[in-house]
Amino acid sequence: MRPIVRNLAGLAGFLLLWEAVVRLGLVPEREVPPASVVLARTVSLLGDEPFLRDVIATVLAWAIALGTAIVIAVPAGLLLGSLPGLRVATRAIVEFLRPIPSVALIPLVILVVGGGPESKIALAIYAAIWPILYNAIYAFDEIDSLLIDTARSCGAGRMRILASVALPHAAPFIFTGIRMSAAIGLIVVVSTEFIAGAAAGIGQFILAATSGGGRMDLVLAGTVVAGLLGYLINDGLERLGRRLFRWHTATTAEAM
Amino acid sequence: MSTMLQVTGLSHRYGTGEHAHVAVNDLTFTVETGELSCIVGPSGCGKSTLLRCISGLITPTGGEVSLHGDRVTGVPEDLAVVFQDYSRSLFPWLTVRQNVEFPLRWKKSRAERRERSEEALEWVSLPGVGGKYPWQLSGGMQQRVSIARALARRPALLLMDEPFASVDAQTRFELEDLLRSVQLQHGSTILLVTHDIDESVYLGDRVLVLSKSPARIVADLPVDLPAERHQITTRESANFVSLRAEVARLLQGGTPAEPAAGVVSEKPS
Numbered sequence: 018m019r020p021i022v023r024n025l026a027g028l029a030g031f032l033l034l035w036e037a038v039v040r041l042g043l044v045p046e047r048e049v050p051p052a053s054v055v056l057a058r059t060v061s062l063l064g065d066e067p068f069l070r071d072v073i074a075t076v077l078a079w080a081i082a083l084g085t086a087i088v089i090a091v092p093a094g095l096l097l098g099s100l101p102g103l104r105v106a107t108r109a110i111v112e113f114l115r116p117i118p119s120v121a122l123i124p125l126v127i128l129v130v131g132g133g134p135e136s137k138i139a140l141a142i143y144a145a146i147w148p149i150l151y152n153a154i155y156a157f158d159e160i161d162s163l164l165i166d167t168a169r170s171c172g173a174g175r176m177r178i179l180a181s182v183a184l185p186h187a188a189p190f191i192f193t194g195i196r197m198s199a200a201i202g203l204i205v206v207v208s209t210e211f212i213a214g215a216a217a218g219i220g221q222f223i224l225a226a227t228s229g230g231g232r233m234d235l236v237l238a239g240t241v242v243a244g245l246l247g248y249l250i251n252d253g254l255e256r257l258g259r260r261l262f263r264w265h266t267a268t269t270a271e272a273m
Numbered sequence: 274m275s276t277m278l279q280v281t282g283l284s285h286r287y288g289t290g291e292h293a294h295v296a297v298n299d300l301t302f303t304v305e306t307g308e309l310s311c312i313v314g315p316s317g318c319g320k321s322t323l324l325r326c327i328s329g330l331i332t333p334t335g336g337e338v339s340l341h342g343d344r345v346t347g348v349p350e351d352l353a354v355v356f357q358d359y360s361r362s363l364f365p366w367l368t369v370r371q372n373v374e375f376p377l378r379w380k381k382s383r384a385e386r387r388e389r390s391e392e393a394l395e396w397v398s399l400p401g402v403g404g405k406y407p408w409q410l411s412g413g414m415q416q417r418v419s420i421a422r423a424l425a426r427r428p429a430l431l432l433m434d435e436p437f438a439s440v441d442a443q444t445r446f447e448l449e450d451l452l453r454s455v456q457l458q459h460g461s462t463i464l465l466v467t468h469d470i471d472e473s474v475y476l477g478d479r480v481l482v483l484s485k486s487p488a489r490i491v492a493d494l495p496v497d498l499p500a501e502r503h504q505i506t507t508r509e510s511a512n513f514v515s516l517r518a519e520v521a522r523l524l525q526g527g528t529p530a531e532p533a534a535g536v537v538s539e540k541p542s
């Protein structure tokens with residue numbers, strides 16, 4: 018319970034500081050509305066149907082992208098992790114592709130897949146693949162040979178070793194990759210909506226609020242919701258991971 | 274007695290060309306059914322390599338292995354291995370029961386698996402821990418789980434690679450006695466390798482002494498001690514003391530001392 022209290026105290030302190038800075042006139046209220054206004058706007062937005070549609074559009078695109086990235090990256094990681102030859106052969110291309118920022122690919126993606134939700138999904142898939150792939154390669158490569166020998170001496174063949182030893186062994190590492198990708202995927206979806214425009218989405222909502230009247234309270238409220246979403250996703254996955262992989266935390270803690 | 278294991282001219286070389294390393298060189302021996310044979314040899318002499326060849330985990334570069342008359346080409350159905358490093362050999366994501374049932378996973382019904390794992394856990398005096406995870410147990414208990422897993426397979430031959438080298442002395446004594454009593458009760462055929470002279474003599478019905486790398490068999494000594502052993506009295510007995518001295522001499526590169534060997538093989542049990 019302690020860390021939660023401390024986190025909340027930190028958050029409250031930040032909000033108070035924000036409120037104070039604006040109220041004291043250190044920044045113009047027209048450009049940065051005070052925390053109380055933004056929070057009130059956030060609460061009212063959460064009951065606003067068009068805005069909720071934007072949230073759903075973003076979450077849907079995020080979920081599809083993350084799911085697709087998992088489906089691509091896990092088998093690819095397995096392949097590259099267990100075949101060192103293939104890993105060496107593909108290293109140059111992987112190291113070249115990985116650092117390319119997703120937003121730099123927006124023009125290319127719009128050209129290839131069009132301007133619909135496919136483009137933000139495609140970009141999020143691209144960005145989300147790497148952490149999962151890296152963790153999967155590492156996990157499948159690092160598997161203890163004694164564990165494999167044990168399974169073989171128990172009469173397990175290749176496919177059974179894959180399913181009942183390699184996958185469970187790699188699962189916590191892959192899950193860590195998924196958690197990182199979940200955050201990255203959300204960032205990419207929202208930024209693509211904001212930069213390239215979209216029919217719906219939190220990024221689109223923020224973009225619309227920026228242009229025209231420049232409703233900074235709405236812009237910031239949208240940002241708060243995006244942050245909240247990211248926090249909830251990460252927290253949920255962290256809880257799930259702790260529950261699923263208790264054996265992993267326990268054994269790695271023991272080794273240290 | 275019938276022959277359970279026949280090893281003929283077994284050699285194994287790791288690598289090729291300049292980096293080739295001969296780990297085992299031309300080993301020939303047999304293990305009879307119902308016998309607990311110990312192989313003792315210095316560290317690095319090729320004991321693990323030998324066991325890995327017998328268990329079908331690696332294909333020897335020379336010679337052959339047969340188990341109850343069938344030539345070993347892959348991992349045989351009715352063979353089980355216990356490794357030294359229990360903490361790396363138990364699946365940490367499985368409970369103790371699931372670990373013990375692992376070799377039966379694809380062969381037996383759920384009910385039969387459950388029955389066998391309960392039974393095997395009882396044999397190693399670990400009833401009631403089936404629901405725990407291996408990492409929640411002490412080292413000695415973890416190695417008991419490995420042994421239970423091996424026994425659950427009902428192997429014709431049980432191979433053990435320095436199974437007690439990683440536990441403390443007290444636990445090792447307990448596990449040695451446990452192994453002897455399980456073996457006596459079930460008439461299991463066991464081949465155990467160790468670098469520990471005392472352990473080989475205390476546990477074995479017979480001790481095969483290996484030379485330094487590459488392993489050759491230097492001697493094959495019957496162990497003339499009562500079937501029921503006792504950590505204190507057995508280790509004090511004249512037979513035990515002279516045998517361990519004999520094994521120590523052989524390991525240091527000496528030749529078998531004739532009188533000692535004579536005494537050992539002629540004394541009635």
Ligand SMILES: Nc1ncnc2c1ncn2[C@@H]1O[C@H](COP(=O)(O)OP(=O)(O)O)[C@@H](O)[C@H]1O
Nearest residue numbers: 287294296315316317318319320321322323486
């Ligand atoms: N996979 C391997 N590749 C190359 N050399 C190996 C391998 N495994 C073992 N060796 C070498 O073979 C020799 C015998 O090893 P091992 O059978 O493990 O001996 P022991 O179990 O008696 O300690 C050692 O010199 C070791 O370095």
Ligand SMILES: [Mg+2]
Nearest residue numbers: 320321434435
């Ligand atoms: Mg060894």
